[in-house]
Structures are given as C-alpha cells and as structure tokens.
Amino acid sequence: MSTNQEEVQLLGALGSPFACRVQIALKWKGIEYKYVQEDLANKSDLLxxxxxxHKKVPVFVHNEKPISESLVILQYIDEVWKQNPILPSDPYQKSLARFWSKFIDDKIATPTLKAVYAFNDEKEREKNIEESTGALQILENELKDKFFGGEEIGFVDISAVFIAFWIPLFQDLIGLKWFTAEKYPKLYKWSQEFLNHPIVKENVPLRDPLFANFKARYDRAVSASK
Amino acid sequence: MSTNQEEVQLLGALGSPFACRVQIALKWKGIEYKYVQEDLANKSDLLxxxxxxHKKVPVFVHNEKPISESLVILQYIDEVWKQNPILPSDPYQKSLARFWSKFIDDKIATPTLKAVYAFNDEKEREKNIEESTGALQILENELKDKFFGGEEIGFVDISAVFIAFWIPLFQDLIGLKWFTAEKYPKLYKWSQEFLNHPIVKENVPLRDPLFANFKARYDRAVSASK
Known part of the structure; x- marks a missing residue:
C-alpha cells in the first residue's frame, strides 16, 4: 500500500500513447504524481x-525505483495501489486482460506505427494497415460489454487508448481511413464512450495542437526521406 | 488454489521453446497435466x-478454459498454484521480472528467429543477429546472481530457456556462432547451470533427435526458397 512519503514521477512525452496509458491509470486511482515532459529528440540524462x-518513455519512478514498459507499469500500479482496480481479481480474467493488451500492442499498435513511418513504401504501408485492420476485426468480435472491462474501464480499455485516440489521428496524418464506424460498429462506439469518459477526456492530449505538431514532424520526415 | 478435480492440459509442439517454458513451470510447481503434441503443419481442431x-502453441487449458501466450500462462500458473513461486512477491521485483522476460521475447527471441528464417537474405540475417548480440550483452550485464531469480530459478530464467537451449541449437543449424562463453561469460555459465538443473534437464527436448528434425525441415525450407 501507499505510504505518506510517496515520490511518484512519470517521464512522458508529448503525444505518447504509451505514456498516456499510465496517466489515465494514475488518474483512475487518484494517485498524485509529478509529470516530467521529455523531448525525445534531445533525451534527458534522467531518461x-x-x-x-530502451531509452523510451514512459518511465514510472516510484520512490526512485524506475519501471519501463507501459503494460508492466500499469500492473505495478495496480498491485501497489489497491483502490479502483484496473485488472480483474480472478486469475483467468486477469490472464485474458494480459492477453488482449499484448494483442493490442503486437497486432495493432506495432503495425499501425510501422504504417505511419513507411513514408516511401506504399507496399509496406498497405501490408501493415492490413494487419491492423484484421486485428481490429478480432477485437471488434471480442467486445461484449460497454467496455472491455465490463461496465467500467479496465486494463484492456486503457491499453486500447491507442485505438480510440491515436488511430484516428494517424489516419488524418497519412490520409488513409481504416478504423470506421461502418467497419467496426462496436469498437467505434466503444472508442467514443471511452474518450468521453471524464477521466480519459482530461488525460488524452488536446487533439488540434497535437495534430499540428505531428503534422509538422511528419512533413519534415517525409521531405527528409526523399 | 487448486481443487481436487483439476483438468490441466498443455498443447505444445516438438521443439517449441515457448511450450517448453510452460512445461518447466508445471514441473517446478509439481502440477500434473496432460500433454497434447500438436503437429503445426497440420493443426488440430482443438488448437x-x-x-x-494466433493458432499457435502453447495453449494451457485449465478446467476447459484456454490461455495463450507463454508469459501470460506462466503468470496464471503462478497465481493459481501458490507453491514454489516463480515470480517474486515484491511488486517492484515482479515488475522487473516482467520487464526482462518481455525483453527476452522482443529483443532476443524475435530477432533470433528472424535470423534463422532469413535463408536467402544475408543482410537481414546479419542485422537480426546483431540485434540479438546487443541484447545478450545487456542481459549479461544484468545477471548478478547464480540465476536471474537469485539462488533459485524464477520467471526470467524460465523465459530465458530460449537462450540456454535454443540459441546454441540454432547456431549449429545455420552455421554461425554468436552466443559464446568468451563473449558472455556470465550468461554462458548461467546457461550451463540452468540446463543442468534437474527440473530443466528433464523438460527440455532431447537435443540430437530435435536437431535432426530441425535440420531436415531447415534444409527443405532452404531448398524450397531457392
């Protein structure tokens, strides 16, 4: 359990979907923390x-002990601060939550990011969007309740912030659309409800300035790669 | 906790390092189970x-409830059967164990397998062996005790069976050597101690017949790719 002299710190970066997961979880649990914004183009000694x-964000630092990897951090937070659980207590349900979060990372986030970065390789971009498309369909079939966590947000929902917030942003960035209400009615509806949840709403970045930032960086990267 | 009427089943395949992790864990805990050998060239309806x-092994089935992904399975087993813990009880130590096991999968197992499959692409093979080499060095620096789990085998050791048993096998298969006692003295010593541990010893495949099997399949795949 938490003591009175907690030192809780999160190293994040503007627009990091993985740091955002940790921010949502911390807010969900009502844990006060110090947020340190990293500039990934000029990484701090601390990072x-x-x-x-990995030299990447997020890094969660609890009483000077650092933890990396967003899903590892979420589990740590859930184990140390017991209030408002993120993971189910039943071991089988817990294993399913771990399975689906890994699935989101490996089969949706990874290919989506590869698609974004494939500036000059249409085939590579297509292949990765196809992989993401198929995986989204599997997740669509998996969604049975309002949230993946049931009536409330849980581990899988928080992991899936990548889908709700970042995929639409990336779609606008590269001018392609594969995550739509028509193709994924349940998952799309989930994404709206999730983003409208008060705790999520105040912990995702402001869309317009983030988009402008991503767009400028993307355009620079595209030019540089030509 | 376990009841009297457990049905415990493991779907594995000959020479699967990921199924082997689960076999070691089950033996470590003294859990009786039914092993079902899958032929991955001709997958069963059950799988x-x-x-x-993913249509892959291992699948762990407990009272008809299936779980996939070896690291997810290991955590489930450790949560349901409390004897002979695999993961540390301290949340911070537990998060480190999760971090390093993921590291082994992402940065060592994945590039090693890619290197093996890169029959006709020397550059791709080289790139992946380089990635594996660098990651092994990081792990070498991380090893402080006899085992990653301290004086006894734990979660990271079991995950690292890939390094101890499969990397040497793959080296012989493709005729390249990157995991050596000279380059990684601590890790190499660990691999010998780990493989000599009685529980590990009786749960890794017999090397010679497995090598013959892999070699035949590898040679066929190389011929087919030409």
Whole structure:
C-alpha cells in the first residue's frame, strides 16, 4: 500500500500513447504524481539513467525505483495501489486482460506505427494497415460489454487508448481511413464512450495542437526521406 | 488454489521453446497435466478452437478454459498454484521480472528467429543477429546472481530457456556462432547451470533427435526458397 512519503514521477512525452496509458491509470486511482515532459529528440540524462535499455518513455519512478514498459507499469500500479482496480481479481480474467493488451500492442499498435513511418513504401504501408485492420476485426468480435472491462474501464480499455485516440489521428496524418464506424460498429462506439469518459477526456492530449505538431514532424520526415 | 478435480492440459509442439517454458513451470510447481503434441503443419481442431487468434502453441487449458501466450500462462500458473513461486512477491521485483522476460521475447527471441528464417537474405540475417548480440550483452550485464531469480530459478530464467537451449541449437543449424562463453561469460555459465538443473534437464527436448528434425525441415525450407 501507499505510504505518506510517496515520490511518484512519470517521464512522458508529448503525444505518447504509451505514456498516456499510465496517466489515465494514475488518474483512475487518484494517485498524485509529478509529470516530467521529455523531448525525445534531445533525451534527458534522467531518461537515459532510468531506462538505459530502451531509452523510451514512459518511465514510472516510484520512490526512485524506475519501471519501463507501459503494460508492466500499469500492473505495478495496480498491485501497489489497491483502490479502483484496473485488472480483474480472478486469475483467468486477469490472464485474458494480459492477453488482449499484448494483442493490442503486437497486432495493432506495432503495425499501425510501422504504417505511419513507411513514408516511401506504399507496399509496406498497405501490408501493415492490413494487419491492423484484421486485428481490429478480432477485437471488434471480442467486445461484449460497454467496455472491455465490463461496465467500467479496465486494463484492456486503457491499453486500447491507442485505438480510440491515436488511430484516428494517424489516419488524418497519412490520409488513409481504416478504423470506421461502418467497419467496426462496436469498437467505434466503444472508442467514443471511452474518450468521453471524464477521466480519459482530461488525460488524452488536446487533439488540434497535437495534430499540428505531428503534422509538422511528419512533413519534415517525409521531405527528409526523399 | 487448486481443487481436487483439476483438468490441466498443455498443447505444445516438438521443439517449441515457448511450450517448453510452460512445461518447466508445471514441473517446478509439481502440477500434473496432460500433454497434447500438436503437429503445426497440420493443426488440430482443438488448437484452432482454443487459440483462434494466433493458432499457435502453447495453449494451457485449465478446467476447459484456454490461455495463450507463454508469459501470460506462466503468470496464471503462478497465481493459481501458490507453491514454489516463480515470480517474486515484491511488486517492484515482479515488475522487473516482467520487464526482462518481455525483453527476452522482443529483443532476443524475435530477432533470433528472424535470423534463422532469413535463408536467402544475408543482410537481414546479419542485422537480426546483431540485434540479438546487443541484447545478450545487456542481459549479461544484468545477471548478478547464480540465476536471474537469485539462488533459485524464477520467471526470467524460465523465459530465458530460449537462450540456454535454443540459441546454441540454432547456431549449429545455420552455421554461425554468436552466443559464446568468451563473449558472455556470465550468461554462458548461467546457461550451463540452468540446463543442468534437474527440473530443466528433464523438460527440455532431447537435443540430437530435435536437431535432426530441425535440420531436415531447415534444409527443405532452404531448398524450397531457392
């Protein structure tokens, strides 16, 4: 359990879907923390010391002990701060939540990011969007309740912020649309309800300035790659 | 906790490092189970029903409820059967174990398998072996005790059976050597101690027949790709 002298810190970066997961979880649990914004083009010594292996955000630091990998962080938070559980207590349900969050990372987030970065390789972009499309269909079939967590938001929902917030943003960025209400009625409806949840709403970035930032970086990267 | 009427089943396949992790964990805990050998060239209906998403082994089935993904399975087993814990009880140590196991999968197992399958693409093979080499060095620096779990085998050790048993096998298969006692003295010593542990010893495949099997399949695949 938490003590009175907690030092809780999150190293994030503007527009990081993986840091956003941790922000939602911390808010969900009502945990106060210090947010440190990293500039990934110019990484701080703190980030390099705390995550020497991947040199990436998010890094969660609890009483000077750093943890990396967003899904590992979420589980840690859920184990240390027991209020408002994110994971189900039943071991089988818990294993399903772990399975689907890994699925979202491996089969949706990874190919989507590859598609975004495939500036000059239409075939590579297409292949990755196809993979993401198929995986979204599997997730569509999996969604039985209002949220993946049931009537309330849980581990899989928080992991899937990538789908709700970032995929639409990336679609506008690269001018392609594959996550639509027509193709994925349940998942799309879920994404709207999820983004409208008060705790989620105040913990995702502001869309317009983020889009402008991504667009400028994307255009620069496209030009540089030509 | 376990009841008297457990039905415990593992779907594995000859030479699967990921199924082997589960076999070691089950033996470690002293859990009786039925092993079902899958032929991955001709997957059973059972496998397709139990793991429709990935259609891969291992699948762990407990009282008819299936779980996929070896690291998810190991955590489930450790939560349901409390004896001989695999994961540390301290949440921070547990998060480190999760971090390193994911690291082994993403940064060592994945590139190693890609290197093996890159029959006709020397550059791709080289790139992946380089990635595996760098990651092994990081793990070498991480190893502080006899095992990753301390004086006894734990979650990271079991995950790392891929390194101890499969990397040497794959090296012989493709005729390249990157995991050596000279380059990784601590990790190499660990691999010997780990493989000599009685529970590990009786749960890894017999090397010679497995090598012959892999070699035949590899040679066929190489011929077919030409």
């Amino acid at each position: 390099l010391i705390y995550n020497p292996v | 397709l029903i139990y793991n429709p998403v």
